[in-house]
Amino acid sequence: MIRIDALPDDVLLGIFDFYMIMHQDIEAWQTLVHVCRRWRNIVFGSRDRLNLQLCCTPRTPARDTLDFWPALPLLIKGGLALADTDNIIAALGQSNRVSQVNLDLYGWQLEEISAPMQVSFPELTDLQLYSHDETRSIIPDSFLGGSTPRLQLLTLGSIPFPGLPKLLLSATHLVNLNLYSIPHSGYFPPEAIVASLSVLSSLHKLYLGFQSPQSRPDGGSRRRPPSKRSVLPALDEFRFKGVTEYFEELVARIDTPQLSYASTTFFNQIDFDCPRLAQFISCTPALMGLDEAHVQFDDRTANVTLRHRTSESVDDDLLIYISCREPDWQLSSIEQVCNSLPPLSLVEDLYIEPGLFFKSELVWKNDAIENMLWLSLLLPFITAKNLYLSKEFAPGIAAALQELVGGRITEVLPSLQNIFVKGLEPSGPFQENIGQFIVSRRLSGHPITISVWDKYSSMKSV
Numbered sequence: 001m002i003r004i005d006a007l008p009d010d011v012l013l014g015i016f017d018f019y020m021i022m023h024q025d026i027e028a029w030q031t032l033v034h035v036c037r038r039w040r041n042i043v044f045g046s047r048d049r050l051n052l053q054l055c056c057t058p059r060t061p062a063r064d065t066l067d068f069w070p071a072l073p074l075l076i077k078g079g080l081a082l083a084d085t086d087n088i089i090a091a092l093g094q095s096n097r098v099s100q101v102n103l104d105l106y107g108w109q110l111e112e113i114s115a116p117m118q119v120s121f122p123e124l125t126d127l128q129l130y131s132h133d134e135t136r137s138i139i140p141d142s143f144l145g146g147s148t149p150r151l152q153l154l155t156l157g158s159i160p161f162p163g164l165p166k167l168l169l170s171a172t173h174l175v176n177l178n179l180y181s182i183p184h185s186g187y188f189p190p191e192a193i194v195a196s197l198s199v200l201s202s203l204h205k206l207y208l209g210f211q212s213p214q215s216r217p218d219g220g221s222r223r224r225p226p227s228k229r230s231v232l233p234a235l236d237e238f239r240f241k242g243v244t245e246y247f248e249e250l251v252a253r254i255d256t257p258q259l260s261y262a263s264t265t266f267f268n269q270i271d272f273d274c275p276r277l278a279q280f281i282s283c284t285p286a287l288m289g290l291d292e293a294h295v296q297f298d299d300r301t302a303n304v305t306l307r308h309r310t311s312e313s314v315d316d317d318l319l320i321y322i323s324c325r326e327p328d329w330q331l332s333s334i335e336q337v338c339n340s341l342p343p344l345s346l347v348e349d350l351y352i353e354p355g356l357f358f359k360s361e362l363v364w365k366n367d368a369i370e371n372m373l374w375l376s377l378l379l380p381f382i383t384a385k386n387l388y389l390s391k392e393f394a395p396g397i398a399a400a401l402q403e404l405v406g407g408r409i410t411e412v413l414p415s416l417q418n419i420f421v422k423g424l425e426p427s428g429p430f431q432e433n434i435g436q437f438i439v440s441r442r443l444s445g446h447p448i449t450i451s452v453w454d455k456y457s458s459m460k461s462v
Contacts, residue, residue, distance in 0.1 A: 012039070016039075016042065016043060020050055020051070027054065055076075056076045057088075058088055059087065062087045062090035063090050066090075074091055075099060075102075076098060076102070077103065078103060080105055085112045089116050092116040096121075096123065098121050100124070100126040104132060106131070107131050107132075110159065114140075114143060117143060122149070122150065124148060124150060125151060129155070130159075130180075131157060131159050134183070139161040139186075143167065144167065146166070151171045152176065153176045155180070156178070156180065157178075159186065162187060162188055164188065164193075164196075165196040168193075169195075172201070172202070174202065175205070179207060182208075182210045182215065184214045189249075190217060190246055197230065202234055203234055204237065205235075206235060207238075208242070209265075210246070213269070216242070216245050226252075230253055235258060236258050237259075237261045238261070238262045240265070242267065243269065244269065244274055244277075247264060247266070247274070247277065248277065251279075252276045259287065260286040262318050263318075264321065268324040272336035273340060277341070278342045290308060290317075291346040292306070292309040293305070293349070293384075294351040295377070296358075297393075300323065300325065301322055302330035302331070303319060303355065305317055305319045309349055320337055328370065328373075331374070331377065335377040343382075344381050344382070344383070345382060345383050348383060348386065349384070350381050350386070350387050351388040352389050371396075371399055371400035375401075379411075382415065383415050384415060384416060386417065389422065390423075391421065391424075394424075395430045398430050401413075401433075402434070402436050404437060409437075409440045410444060416441075416446075418449050418450075419434075419448060419451070420452065422454070
């Protein structure tokens with residue numbers, strides 16, 4: 001039997017490498033270096049391969065620990081709700097060694113933490129800061145010394161930093177940028193953030209979300225978009241939350257040829273006319289081939305999702321959410337959005353169903369105005385062959401379709417061949433409302449079959 005201490009250095013190093021991978025702990029190497037001097041020398045001689053780092057938390061006695069170990073890269077992380085900031089501040093004082101910072105803050109702690117971060121952090125690759133309450137402290141332009149050349153991941157949650165666009169000009173290796181719940185005190189105009197994004201040739205993921213509809217461009221500043229757009233060549237995922245005015249100004253200035261996933265949440269408003277959204281989608285190849293549509297309503301939002309029928313992946317989706325609670329406002333809003341999209345001439349399957357937070361007590365009036373909105377919502381789906389309806393919305397949509405008589409019978413959903421209804425019964429409000437429409441479509445030479453929609457079994461005609 002071969003004794004482990006007789007193994008060659010390269011074999012031991014392979015074992016150490018496997019040990020680090022299996023333990024999923026960045027400080028697992030500390031056990032190895034305490035075995036013997038030889039192991040210690042092998043480990044410290046392979047810092048890059050073993051990805052040696054020191055982890056500093058609010059409970060780590062940073063001043064003592066950092067003096068004990070070699071000058072390894074520092075990962076600073078932790079929630080500060082139940083601890084003071086002294087140890088974190090001590091670790092941040094080693095700015096030339098810090099590679100990652102991931103901290104959950106209360107607002108009053110932001111000023112304490114940002115104070116030692118007004119200098120350059122030349123090794124910093126990941127920065128994630130979250131604030132869990134309102135703060136009046138604003139990160140100054142001198143943050144990180146105004147330059148962060150190695151940064152790859154930047155996440156700020158509820159952190160006001162109006163000077164961020166300026167800092168991003170130096171973050172030329174940034175891959176992932178997440179700006180959550182941007183307070184109005186941290187507002188920056190669309191043209192400023194676009195100027196910064198234009199230099200981020202490696203950026204793959206972007207989330208830009210504002211805290212309230214107060215953050216919007218000045219009404220008088222809305223002008224014609226520039227003739228030349230800024231190209232984001234690597235961006236494949238884009239998420240936005242804010243007002244339509246900001247979104248329209250933003251997408252009018254960017255071109256995203258590799259974008260395959262886009263999710264937009266708009267704050268509630270009266271007007272959802274989004275012509276630049278349509279233009280933006282039309283210039284994005286992956287978003288133009290989507291042929292399945294889902295329209296959903298719940299007690300928080302209304303949304304429309306477009307995806308590929310033949311794909312189970314969510315990597316090629318276009319999602320648009322409207323933050324709204326009133327059913328009639330939801331229907332009006334989503335109708336406007338669907339009619340602002342590029343021609344939906346590839347959609348063959350259309351689903352109208354409850355969302356994740358749907359409550360049965362939501363009231364749908366099924367009156368003349370609502371009927372008009374349902375018809376207007378369905379109008380752009382000119383190639384839809386299959387309509388899938390949940391039992392909550394089927395009667396109201398049937399009542400709306402009943403208004404299409406005579407020459408208008410194929411005005412809405414002209415290609416429709418099948419209607420699938422979840423929980424369909426032989427008689428009831430849906431059957432009563434849909435009868436005349438079915439007869440008229442058959443007489444016009446465009447018959448429609450009514451079937452049971454069961455997501456978990458086969459479709460059965462009734």
